[in-house]
Amino acid sequence: MKVTIVGAGNVGATCADVISYRGIASEVVLLDIKEGFAEGKALDIMQCATDTGFNTRVIGVTNDYSKTANSDVVVVTSGIPRKPGMTREELIGINAGIVKSVVENILKYSPETIIVMVSNPMDTMTYLALKSTGLPKNRIIGMGGILDSSRFRTYLSLALDKPANDISGMVVGGHGDTTMIPLTRLAAYNGIPVTQFLTEDVLQKVAADTMVGGATLTGLLGTSAWYAPGASVAFLVDSILNDQKRMIACSVYVEGEYGQNDICIGVPCIIGKNGVEEIIDIKLDDKEKALFAKSADAVRAMNEALKSVLT
Ligand SMILES: NC(=O)C1=CN([C@@H]2O[C@H](COP(=O)(O)OP(=O)(O)OC[C@H]3O[C@@H](n4cnc5c(N)ncnc54)[C@H](O)[C@@H]3O)[C@@H](O)[C@H]2O)C=CC1
Numbered sequence: 322m323k324v325t326i327v328g329a330g331n332v333g334a335t336c337a338d339v340i341s342y343r344g345i346a347s348e349v350v351l352l353d354i355k356e357g358f359a360e361g362k363a364l365d366i367m368q369c370a371t372d373t374g375f376n377t378r379v380i381g382v383t384n385d386y387s388k389t390a391n392s393d394v395v396v397v398t399s400g401i402p403r404k405p406g407m408t409r410e411e412l413i414g415i416n417a418g419i420v421k422s423v424v425e426n427i428l429k430y431s432p433e434t435i436i437v438m439v440s441n442p443m444d445t446m447t448y449l450a451l452k453s454t455g456l457p458k459n460r461i462i463g464m465g466g467i468l469d470s471s472r473f474r475t476y477l478s479l480a481l482d483k484p485a486n487d488i489s490g491m492v493v494g495g496h497g498d499t500t501m502i503p504l505t506r507l508a509a510y511n512g513i514p515v516t517q518f519l520t521e522d523v524l525q526k527v528a529a530d531t532m533v534g535g536a537t538l539t540g541l542l543g544t545s546a547w548y549a550p551g552a553s554v555a556f557l558v559d560s561i562l563n564d565q566k567r568m569i570a571c572s573v574y575v576e577g578e579y580g581q582n583d584i585c586i587g588v589p590c591i592i593g594k595n596g597v598e599e600i601i602d603i604k605l606d607d608k609e610k611a612l613f614a615k616s617a618d619a620v621r622a623m624n625e626a627l628k629s630v631l632t
């Protein structure tokens with residue numbers, strides 16, 4: 322199985338690294354516009370093979386899309402990350418043009434591929450990729466909810482002082498500091514609702530910390546995060562390539578689900594070899610429904626902003 326990752330920067334290279342050492346794909350192509358950069362990252366990752374014991378072939382190329390031909394999955398991480406104090410939405414001006422040209426080039430060589438969108442603002446870039454290519458909606462998947470859910474589970478694990486892997490929880494809605502919705506009511510510690518262990522105040526703090534999880538790391542690091550984002554992309558790619566049919570919160574095109582239409586937004590999906598195989602329309606309570614509608618309005622407004630950026 323072949324995966325191409327466009328953008329060999331922090332997230333792209335980390336994702337290539339995790340895909341390789343977990344043996345998720347037999348071939349990974351890293352592509353970047355910076356001369357020699359992807360080649361260097363690929364060689365460095367390949368030189369881990371004997372110590373960590375993997376056989377994935379990793380190659381790096383500078384803007385040579387012919388080497389990406391017949392990729393089963395293409396991950397798009399090309400574009401700029403935010404700096405401290407910025408929102409993801411402020412990246413739209415530069416990243417929209419990059420994403421549009423990248424997906425056009427990709428489809429010339431891999432017309433049947435499934436695209437995983439990472440570049441921010443991710444919900445908007447997912448919508449842009451869908452609309453500009455006309456691909457079927459099952460083949461364009463935005464990565465955000467899985468990362469937000471990992472952060473949610475981490476903050477819950479810290480509050481409970483219990484292992485994160487014993488905790489389930491999901492974040493839906495937009496992948497933005499104010500648009501994501503950690504579903505605290507449904508989070509559980511080995512099947513037991515966390516509401517039995519944590520006070521409402523603590524749960525509200527966990528939700529607030531989750532929502533600004535990316536901004537907190539950007540403030541600490543000076544650029545946005547990459548270890549957890551790279552691992553989240555690899556998890557998603559694994560579910561596609563190995564047809565695992567995991568339920569993962571992803572940004573996908575909705576047509577009536579959650580009362581929304583014509584936007585890409587984070588909802589629970591079954592992810593398998595066909596990409597998005599099903600959207601799980603879970604029952605939200607009235608408060609969650611109102612938050613989802615507000616989130617959807619904000620996501621829709623960004624899609625409107627695309628028009629001025631691309632003309
Ligand atoms: N959806 C999510 O959950 C997350 C999204 N991100 C987003 O992912 C993107 C990448 O972040 P980082 O890897 O930290 O940035 P980075 O700056 O480390 O890497 C981006 C790479 O893209 C390359 N690039 C730029 N234009 C290109 C083009 N036209 N073709 C090929 N390569 C090109 C750059 O040369 C650079 O190497 C950002 O937009 C960031 O906001 C980051 C973390 C999580």
Ligand SMILES: O=C([O-])CC(=O)C(=O)O
Pocket residue numbers: 402403409441468534535536539545546550
């Ligand atoms: O915070 C950012 O800008 C990058 C991102 O989407 C994340 O780490 O969640």
